[in-house]
Amino acid sequence: MESLYAVMDVLLPFEWLHYTFMKNALLAMLLIAPLFGLLGTMAVDNKMAFFSDALGHSALTGIAIGVVLGWENQMAAMLLFGVLWAVLITFVKHNSKMSADTIISVFSSTSIALGLVVLSRGGAFAKYSSVLVGDVLSVTQGDLLALLVTLIVTAGIWLALFNPLMLTSVNSPLARSRGIRSRMTEYAFTILVAVAVMVSIRWVGVMLINSLLILPAAASRNIAKNAAAYMRAAVLISLVCCVAGLVLSYYLNTSAGAAVVLLCAVVYFVTLPLRRK
Amino acid sequence: MMEKIKPLRKSQYAIDDRMQREKPHGHCPHPLSGPDADCKLCRIEVDKLTVSFGAQMPLKDVSLHIHCGELTALIGTNGAGKTTLLRALLGQLEYKGTIRHLTSDGRPAAELRTGYVPQQLEFDRSTPVTVMDFMAGALSRRPVFLGVSRKTRERVIAALTRTHCEALAGRALGALSGGELQRVLLALALTPQPDLLILDEPVSGVDQNGLETFYQTVDELKHKNHMAILLVSHDLGVVERYADRVVLMQGTVVKQGSPEVVFDSPEFEQVFYAKGGRA
Numbered sequence: 001m002e003s004l005y006a007v008m009d010v011l012l013p014f015e016w017l018h019y020t021f022m023k024n025a026l027l028a029m030l031l032i033a034p035l036f037g038l039l040g041t042m043a044v045d046n047k048m049a050f051f052s053d054a055l056g057h058s059a060l061t062g063i064a065i066g067v068v069l070g071w072e073n074q075m076a077a078m079l080l081f082g083v084l085w086a087v088l089i090t091f092v093k094h095n096s097k098m099s100a101d102t103i104i105s106v107f108s109s110t111s112i113a114l115g116l117v118v119l120s121r122g123g124a125f126a127k128y129s130s131v132l133v134g135d136v137l138s139v140t141q142g143d144l145l146a147l148l149v150t151l152i153v154t155a156g157i158w159l160a161l162f163n164p165l166m167l168t169s170v171n172s173p174l175a176r177s178r179g180i181r182s183r184m185t186e187y188a189f190t191i192l193v194a195v196a197v198m199v200s201i202r203w204v205g206v207m208l209i210n211s212l213l214i215l216p217a218a219a220s221r222n223i224a225k226n227a228a229a230y231m232r233a234a235v236l237i238s239l240v241c242c243v244a245g246l247v248l249s250y251y252l253n254t255s256a257g258a259a260v261v262l263l264c265a266v267v268y269f270v271t272l273p274l275r276r277k
Numbered sequence: 278m279m280e281k282i283k284p285l286r287k288s289q290y291a292i293d294d295r296m297q298r299e300k301p302h303g304h305c306p307h308p309l310s311g312p313d314a315d316c317k318l319c320r321i322e323v324d325k326l327t328v329s330f331g332a333q334m335p336l337k338d339v340s341l342h343i344h345c346g347e348l349t350a351l352i353g354t355n356g357a358g359k360t361t362l363l364r365a366l367l368g369q370l371e372y373k374g375t376i377r378h379l380t381s382d383g384r385p386a387a388e389l390r391t392g393y394v395p396q397q398l399e400f401d402r403s404t405p406v407t408v409m410d411f412m413a414g415a416l417s418r419r420p421v422f423l424g425v426s427r428k429t430r431e432r433v434i435a436a437l438t439r440t441h442c443e444a445l446a447g448r449a450l451g452a453l454s455g456g457e458l459q460r461v462l463l464a465l466a467l468t469p470q471p472d473l474l475i476l477d478e479p480v481s482g483v484d485q486n487g488l489e490t491f492y493q494t495v496d497e498l499k500h501k502n503h504m505a506i507l508l509v510s511h512d513l514g515v516v517e518r519y520a521d522r523v524v525l526m527q528g529t530v531v532k533q534g535s536p537e538v539v540f541d542s543p544e545f546e547q548v549f550y551a552k553g554g555r556a
Contacts, residue, residue: 045404162420170400170411170450174462177367177393177475178415224405225449227414231422275403 001141016250021137025203025256028139029242031147032200032212037238038158039193040217041230045169046186048193050101051089053210054108055194058085059201060115063128068118075146078198085111086194090187134205134257136246143203150199154192165189166227208257215264216241222271237267319381320344321366321389321473321505326374328361335361337529339374343473345505348495350520352513352539354548357526359509363477366507367391378472389473392466396478398458402451408461409433409446415465436468437461440494456480456487463494474498476508480515488512492519513540 008023016022043052059078066077089107093100119128130138167175168182175182193213201209216238217230224230245260252259321343328336336358343349351359364370368391378386406414412433413425425433437443440460445453453461459479466474476495480488496519499506510516516523516536523539525532525548532544539545 045401047401159420159423160418162422163414163418166406166410166414166421170404170406171395171398173364173367173369174393174395174398176369177391177395178465221403221405226405226407227410227421228424230405 016247021139022246022250024139024141024144025136025246026243027144028136028147028203029246029256029260030239031144031151032203033238033242034235035147035151035154035196035200036212037216037235038155038231039196040213040215040238041220041234042162042165042169042189043193043213044217044221046165046189048190049210049214050104051190052193052197052213054089054104054111055082055086055197056201056206056209057108057115058082058111059131059198059206060119060128061085061111062115062198063131064115064118075198078201079195082194082198083191086190087187090190094183131202132206133255134201134203134208136203136256139203146199150195154196157188157192161185161188161192204257204260205255208261211261211264212238212242212257215261215268219264219268219271222268222275237264241267319386320379322375322377322379323362323366324375324377326362326365326372326376328358328365328370328372335528336365336372339526339530341524341530341533343505343507344522345472346499346503347521348499348506348508348519349522349524350508350510350516350536351524351526352510352516353526357548358528359526360477362526363393363475363507363509366473366475367393386472390469390471392468392471392474394459394462394466394474394476394479397455397481397483398462400451404449404451406450407446408437408448408450408453411450412436412446412461412465412468416468432468436464439467439498440464441490454487455483456491459483459487459491460494463491467498470502471504474504474506476506476510478509478511481511488515495519 004027005020005023008017008026017026043049058081062078062081063074065081066074069077071077085107089104092107093103096103116125119125164175164180164182164185167178167180168185172182197209197213200212204212217234219237220230220233224233241263242260245263246256248254248263249256249259323339323341323343326336326339327334335356339358339362341349351362353359361370365372366376376389378389380386409425409430410421413419413429414421416432416436417426417429419426419429434443434446437446440463442457442460442464445457445461448457450458450461463476463479474495480491483491492515495506495508498504508516508520517540520536522533523536524530525539525542525545527548531548532539532542534542
């Protein structure tokens with residue numbers, strides 16, 4: 001790791017990168033950005049923006065469960081709960097006649113309320129409030145490793161899931177008629193999103209994580225004309241905004257997650273007039 | 278895997294046409310039918326097929342034969358169970374009863390390969406997916422965003438050429454007209470060559486020109502490729518013109534036979550006129 005820092009010092013001799021915590025934050029952003037850029041494209045295509053928002057909120061309950069069970073490793077509790085919650089929402093969505101947004105809203109509200117009730121007991125919520133807005137400057141080397149592993153595993157599964165997901169997003173019965181197991185594909189994708197959200201939420205924050213997933217893909221849709229360009233532009237927009245947002249937050253002394261999302265929003269609105277009519 | 282059926286010679290088409298006219302009901306119309314027939318799959322036999330969702334039973338005791346080289350049309354009012362039957366044939370629903378795939382001599386055929394053209398697709402028209410992306414995504418495992426290999430590209434163009442829409446490969450899926458989109462979906466349903474082609478209200482919302490082009494292509498394929506085609510349509514004019522056999526449904530099969538026989542039957546009258554007009 002020290003040698004990586006040395007290389008960064010030589011290649012990127014900027015004042016803001018002088019501190020180790022900023023180097024770690026930059027590395028975290030370089031891992032989170034492509035992860036969310038990739039997943040966001042299919043979240044948008046499959047109309048899952050609201051779903052991923054609910055998942056972000058469920059992180060609070062994940063932490064709460066960890067606290068109740070006395071687990072020191074909050075990440076394990078968040079991952080476990082996030083995946084279970086994602087599978088449960090998808091299952092209920094498929095097996096209920098109620099509209100998807102109502103179901104997701106019910107799950108989302110439940111997880112926020114449950115998380116807040118447990119974490120705020122005895123006025124202790126201040127201790128956990130950082131998870132709401134995230135703090136990328138507190139990333140450790142161990143966290144970077146977790147992000148790296150998540151990115152590699154996600155990218156691997158993504159390669160296998162992409163075509164089935166794309167066809168399912170266009171028309172599910174048609175996809176099934178071609179031997180695609182659309183339900184399994186959808187479950188696999190929701191689990192991927194759950195893992196990505198939980199692994200990154202402490203750095204980006206409950207309130208902003210969904211924007212990081214949806215905005216780069218939404219902006220990319222404004223300019224892309226085919227699947228390859230869509231994917232490339234989403235990852236590129238995500239990378240540029242993540243790095244630029246980090247630098248901006250350093251100089252403006254603001255939340256990095258918020259600065260990143262704000263830049264993504266700017267890109268979205270600037271590219272909106274370019275949208276194919 | 279279905280063996281690729283060789284194209285017939287011109288003289289064989291003539292025989293085929295004659296046999297179409299003279300065929301006794303229930304026989305494979307293929308000119309070479311018999312134990313050594315080239316016609317690998319000659320009929321799909323649906324026997325006492327029943328589908329139930331809890332207390333509801335949208336399909337009860339449906340029995341019918343779908344022959345290769347013929348276009349069989351399913352007609353009936355809304356809720357008659359036509360789409361449910363298609364879903365059972367596509368293996369997307371649990372059912373009681375049997376669906377058997379038989380060769381001309383009555384032996385079980387290889388696994389049935391179905392091609393499916395859905396109703397007018399409801400999808401996000403702004404999706405950044407081209408016709409090439411869409412087709413390549415269905416025909417190849419390589420993730421489309423990594424680019425389409427030359428082999429897959431050639432396969433896609435060949436498929437689109439069959440339905441006369443190769444010029445659409447570079448267009449965005451959402452920018453196609455209704456008729457163009459249905460021809461792309463037909464091209465996909467035909468690749469790889471299916472034993473049974475299922476068309477579910479394939480041209481609803483398509484203009485007259487697109488409709489004619491679509492059915493002419495289907496008719497051409499029926500003769501050239503000798504495949505079984507099952508069509509669900511509310512357009513009885515189209516059914517009258519293009520179907521070889523018609524199956525009238527109302528939760529079960531109430532009448533089946535040639536278009537003339539079904540359209541002149543009291544059952545037809547009962548289903549379509551008792552409710553105050555054609556569906």
